[in-house]
Amino acid sequence: MLQERSDILKNDRRLLKACILYETLQNKPIFESYISVCKAVGHDVMEYGDFEYWYLKFCNNQNLDFEDEPKSEQKKLEQLPVEIQDMIVQRVDPIERNSVRSMNSTLKSLAEKHNSSYEKIDIFLSIDSLNISLDNKRFEFVKNQNSCLVQIDNGEKVLEKEDFLKLGMSNLIRILISSKINTLILRLYSHEEKFTSNFIKRLPNQLEVKSFNILKRGSQNMLKMLKIMKPETLKTILLDSRGTPEEHFNELFATEQFKNAKRVNIQSFGMVQSFEELSENFQHLKQFNVGFETMEVEDIIKIRDWLPLCPNFKKCCIEKKRNRVAEFAEALGAQFPEGHQGNFIHRHQIANGYLKFQLERDGVKIKRKLNI
Known part of the structure; x- marks a missing residue:
């Protein structure tokens, strides 16, 4: 009716x-x-x-x-x-x-009143295009001689008489400054370090981001990218460190961003040289994924005894190629079945709970389980 x-x-x-x-x-x-x-x-x-x-x-x-x-x-x-x-x-x-x-x-003032919030902003940069994904909405700026083709999602492409990077960056900077961001992902796929460096220089400083993922192999600018994040806000760091010079890691550990983080995932092998380096720099973290250059039987014992002393620790993954599962299990005091192949789980009792060791051929996963 x-x-x-x-x-x-x-x-x-x-x-x-x-x-x-x-x-x-x-x-x-x-x-x-x-x-x-x-x-x-x-x-x-x-x-x-x-x-x-x-x-x-x-x-x-x-x-x-x-x-x-x-x-x-x-x-x-x-x-x-x-x-x-x-x-x-x-x-x-x-x-x-x-x-x-x-x-x-x-x-x-109205535009600033309606500042946006995004679960994830994903930025993909190559030598001839800049793609910006805001959650499920995608903006693409593509080089077209001296002009730029702009496309929103799968809509019609519009030709703008402006450099693609200049136009894309002007929009990106305003979005970064005026938005609340949970996860910011940078995918930088350019073999020209100067081009990548110029991109980073244009980014605003002290961005308030909770999680920052830097996906760029061999980047000499890893620390510069990390330092644009506001340390007080940043909680999670994900790095692809393949090709990154070893000396850069000491600089990484010294940054306020790393010291204030709760979760760190460094995707590479040959990152941590020794248990001492691990215990000195990772003791404040709730969660971390790293690779060990070499890990001996005595190292797994040191790790077992050290983790309960880390007040925030929840879980970690230590990558190690050709891991010696049987030797590590026996060193932890486990009864390792003769002829056993594959992964092995051992529970080590600690105060108010236990550490769960999952020994695999490519590394060790450890979780802290508390009695409730």
Whole structure:
């Protein structure tokens, strides 16, 4: 029944105008009245410009000729009521919102009011393209001679007469500055270190990010990328360190970002040279994944005795090629079955729980289990 009444109002302009006249008699703000009619009749019943025309006409006690119709006139965004501007700014995508900021002070403040939050921002940079994924929405800036092809998701490609990196970076920087970000991923696939370095120099400093993933093999700029993160906010660090000079790791351990992190995953082998290096730098972490250069039987004993002393420790994965499962199991005091092949699990009792050792051919996984 309500739907039938709604359809009658939609199809009868005179009745619809009578509803607007009724709203003016309530002395409510124009935008509140517009929302009220939309809720009652339907959001597609009338454009705001038409509603505004009739509302103002009735408020000014002008001729109540219901057959009269407003002249078609398109308004610019900045000419619309602030409430409508706010609705539009809230619904546009981040790239369009960046353009809105430069129109006037009102729109700039509205754009800043609706700063976005993202679970994940994934940035892929190559020598001729910059891709930005904001959760499930993708923006692509591709080099096209001296111009740039811009594409949003799978939509139409638009040619912009501007350098692809300059255009892409201007949008990316505004997004990074004005957004709340859980995970930021940088995928830098360029063999030209100078090109990568120039990209990093343009990034804003002290970004508030909870998790930072740097995926770039052999990058000489790993520390520069990490240091743009605000230490107080950063909780998780994931690095692809293949090709990274060994001396850079001492610098990594000395950064405030590493010292304040809770979880660190360093994807490589040959990273930790000794147990002493591990115990000195990883004792504050809840979770870590690292590779051992060499790991002897005495090292697994040291690790077993050290981990219960780490107050935050929850779990870790220590990668080691051609791991000696049987020797490590026996060193931990386990009864290793003769002729056993494959993984082996050992539980080592500690105060208020135990350490679960999963010995594998490619490393050791350790979890702390507490008695509840």
